[in-house]
Amino acid sequence: MGIYTDLFMTFSKIGSFTLGGGYAMVPVMEKEIVDKKQWLTQEEFVDILVVAQSTPGLFAIDMASHIGFKYKGVLGGIVGALGVAVPSIIIILLIALIFQSFKDNIYVEKFFMGIRPCVVALILSPCFRMAKTAKINIYNCWIPLVCAALISLFGVSPIWCIIIAGVAGYIYGHYLVQKQ
Amino acid sequence: MIFLQLFITFSKIGIFNFGGGYAMISLIQDEVVNKHHWLTTTEFTDIIAISQSTPGPIGINAATYTGYTAVINAGYPEWAAVLSAIMTSLSILWLPFILMISISKILIRHKDSIVVHSIFGLLRPTVLGLILAAAIMLMSVENFGSPTKSTFVFIVSCTIFLLSFIGTRIYKIHPIIMILLCGLAGLIIY
Numbered sequence: 001m002g003i004y005t006d007l008f009m010t011f012s013k014i015g016s017f018t019l020g021g022g023y024a025m026v027p028v029m030e031k032e033i034v035d036k037k038q039w040l041t042q043e044e045f046v047d048i049l050v051v052a053q054s055t056p057g058l059f060a061i062d063m064a065s066h067i068g069f070k071y072k073g074v075l076g077g078i079v080g081a082l083g084v085a086v087p088s089i090i091i092i093l094l095i096a097l098i099f100q101s102f103k104d105n106i107y108v109e110k111f112f113m114g115i116r117p118c119v120v121a122l123i124l125s126p127c128f129r130m131a132k133t134a135k136i137n138i139y140n141c142w143i144p145l146v147c148a149a150l151i152s153l154f155g156v157s158p159i160w161c162i163i164i165a166g167v168a169g170y171i172y173g174h175y176l177v178q179k180q
Numbered sequence: 181m182i183f184l185q186l187f188i189t190f191s192k193i194g195i196f197n198f199g200g201g202y203a204m205i206s207l208i209q210d211e212v213v214n215k216h217h218w219l220t221t222t223e224f225t226d227i228i229a230i231s232q233s234t235p236g237p238i239g240i241n242a243a244t245y246t247g248y249t250a251v252i253n254a255g256y257p258e259w260a261a262v263l264s265a266i267m268t269s270l271s272i273l274w275l276p277f278i279l280m281i282s283i284s285k286i287l288i289r290h291k292d293s294i295v296v297h298s299i300f301g302l303l304r305p306t307v308l309g310l311i312l313a314a315a316i317m318l319m320s321v322e323n324f325g326s327p328t329k330s331t332f333v334f335i336v337s338c339t340i341f342l343l344s345f346i347g348t349r350i351y352k353i354h355p356i357i358m359i360l361l362c363g364l365a366g367l368i369i370y
Contacts, residue, residue, distance in 0.1 A: 051284045077281060084237065088240040116222065116323040120319055123318065141305075143305035144305045146309070148313040152313040162196050166299055
């Protein structure tokens, strides 16, 4: 099996069997890439984890493309990213094509009427765990609240919130460095 | 030209997407539902439900499905929608990829610097705000029913919402099981 086929197959296996995306994939990837295939050392893997967490884009895709890139250059990176993405795209397309002919069915509509409030709860539910990772305390709890209010009540684009937070963080950090 | 607009929109969503799939829901919603009106709120909510219950990253799933539905809604045939779905999912990948391979060395060198810590110290709470906003905007009349016009649907929806929240948060029920249970509840009650 060629190296690129191996890369593609490895990541498509990880991509298509991990439900819930993102962080659920880390231990699976580590086992596969570091222990089994030995494409990277433990240290390289952790470095990539840091970069994937701090660059934009989907975490799983960032991980896959960076591992592929580190192992086999730009083409390796592209193959890795596609490995994760392609099974998802195919599965969703199949569902979309099937669902298209059922979506006006009365039972399907009833089923989804039950699901919709649940989806909102599922989005809200990990926020509490995330609040811990984001180190939310009484001094910075205004940030998510103001940001949520700006977006949902005043129609401010979430992109602006990201830009402002990034720039403000940079200026603040720069100022701290100079002070030291 | 909806194909070009989808490409630009999702490239933008890709590069501003910090903090994973859930944060991306807020970005997609703002662009696709609020700004361009390619999808209705209910269509978008259904897409998230399906993206959560199928394997693979939620962000990719949602992008693929959005690309498909937006083009179908604009009146194009199915084959055009399939092409658009593939293009939309690839649109979110390419800019972060270029950025990552160009700055990864610098980032690894500076990962413990004050500036990087300060940027992410602010970005993380902001991303949390994005996800809160997505949840608030989905608590709409379309998804929950109206307290005055469709009181029964509204009461059932609020109950499902509370039970799902308690179920996943306290009893750690898997999201996919929760979705299925709520769908069954919908079939039985309505």
